[in-house]
Amino acid sequence: MGKNPAFGTIIRHRGFFNYNELLTSIQGWYSQYDFTFQVSELKQKMGDTGFEVRGIYEADKKITNYIKYHIKIRFTILNMKDVELAEDGKKKKMQEGTVWAEISSELETDWQGRYKGHKFTEWMGEVLEKYILKYKIADYYDDALTALCLSLAGSIKKALKQEL
Secondary structure, eight states, X not given: OEXXXXXXXXXXXXXXXXXXXXXXXXXXXXXXXXXXXXXXXXXXXXXXXXXXXXXXXXXXXXXXXXXXXXXXXXXXEEEEEEEEEEETTEEEEEEEEEEEEEEEEEEEESTTOTTOSSHHHHHHHHHIIIIISHHHIIIIIHHHHHHHHHHHHHHHHHHTTOOO
């Protein structure tokens, strides 16, 4: 019972991208899949070679009365500069820099704390998780969380205009 690490991936991109489109795609993905999210950290500072942006987006979703998903995106953008590019004959304002995004996820069981407090209820919670729900958690909920993380990674790559 508690939080169990599920899936993680890292996305790296060096080149041109649209910063606003990147943040909008992350927020849009969270909204599309009904996650409750918050920006727990967003720092911007001017460096020697451009802007440096560091941020953490945390989100969670209640799946059942027993299972809850947590997805965290930690991103860093280094050497970000505004540039103007000609795309389809039109000038577009974009950014150039190095983007590093880490997606990590956790599957939390007994998130309401129903099986805590007394030895008997803790034992019942262990029986429920180790014997009754063991394969459903491992085969269904863990795989579904992995699929969601891969979908989020695809959304970020699309916003960065990377090959999928």
